[in-house]
Amino acid sequence: MYVETWSHFDTVLNNIKMALSPADERVCNIVIKWGRAQGDNYNGISESAKDDVKLWLASIMNQFSGESRADVGRCQGFVGTLNNLIPAQYYYTLEGCNVHGYYFYDGVCHAELKPS
Structure with missing residues (x-):
């Protein structure tokens, strides 16, 4: 495990x-x-x-x-x-994404803004 x-x-x-x-x-x-x-x-x-x-x-x-x-x-x-x-799941939080310059949407971090 x-x-x-x-x-x-x-x-x-x-x-x-x-x-x-x-x-x-x-x-x-x-x-x-x-x-x-x-x-x-x-x-x-x-x-x-x-x-x-x-x-x-x-x-x-x-x-x-x-x-x-x-x-x-x-x-x-x-x-x-x-x-x-930092554990992997941290990168799937709003805080984790923001701290590292990513955008949080759809439950994960993205390098680009959410498409409109």
């Missing part, structure tokens, strides 16, 4: 938490709540919190194999992009 949004992050963690030890499941629930608290924010995230989450994800990686292990790795990568990159 791609992990490019908080929703994707949430889905992966919810999918894997049943396979975790009780202690890691408690941490997983805390991380899920932390992710949900971010809302649609991808910048201004606490670096300390990011580091804690990345370390925890690394600590559980070996408990998984196959696609689940890859998903945990993708979650780590997603957390690493916070405060650094």
Whole structure:
């Protein structure tokens, strides 16, 4: 699964938490709540919190194999992009288009004004 949004992050963690030890499941629930608290924010995230989450994800990686292990790795990568990159869906908002000199209509950014 791609992990490019908080929703994707949430889905992966919810999918894997049943396979975790009780202690890691408690941490997983805390991380899920932390992710949900971010809302649609991808910048201004606490670096300390990011580091804690990345370390925890690394600590559980070996408990998984196959696609689940890859998903945990993708979650780590997603957390690493916070405060650094603008997620793709940002470019499909009025604000994202305006900031980058594009025009927003029909649900996406366009380089030219909407034809009359």
